Amino acid sequence: MSGRSRHAAVGLLLALAACLAAGCGYSFRGNLPAHIKTVAVPVFQNRTQVAGLENTITSAVVSAFSSGGRLRVVPVEQADSILVGEIVGYEVDGAGFDRNANVQAYHLRVVLNVALRDVRENKLLWQETGLTQTSDFQVQGQVSDTLAQGGGAASQAAADIGRKIANAAVELF
16 A cells, blocks of 8 residues: 555544544434334234234344344333334235246235334324335245245345334334
8 A cells, every 4th residue: 555545544534533423413323302212012913814924023123123222122111112013915926937837936025004103202203104025035846845935035024124114213214
């Protein structure tokens, strides 16, 4: 690295350090009101025919909030905010076929309605209708393999949607 490049790199690092020290207006709590430090996530309503989907999705949302570290997940009676949701759509479609017209890949789509409420001020903080998450998965072999792969895709879609909901709720898009 030349002397000029080294000085530029050091200058950039110092500017970054100064920006971080000053805060640069960025908050790890997003745009939430200062008093919101906890969230309750009651089991989502399941408006689909897929049994147990509400537990999978709710668990994924709780996990996303817990691992995000911005809001602590607590019971409803202890919460500063409550995230409620309903699952309104779940579709699995064939997305790829072999030369004998057997399905080799599937496309999974989950649709939800979610809302985050401020308990203290009884105010709606964020709401999204028709929040959609998709997941694609490949299959080979027997129908039982397809069902097992689909369960994995549902879990992956649930994890993805959990992260999407937690991030959107905290950032208040």
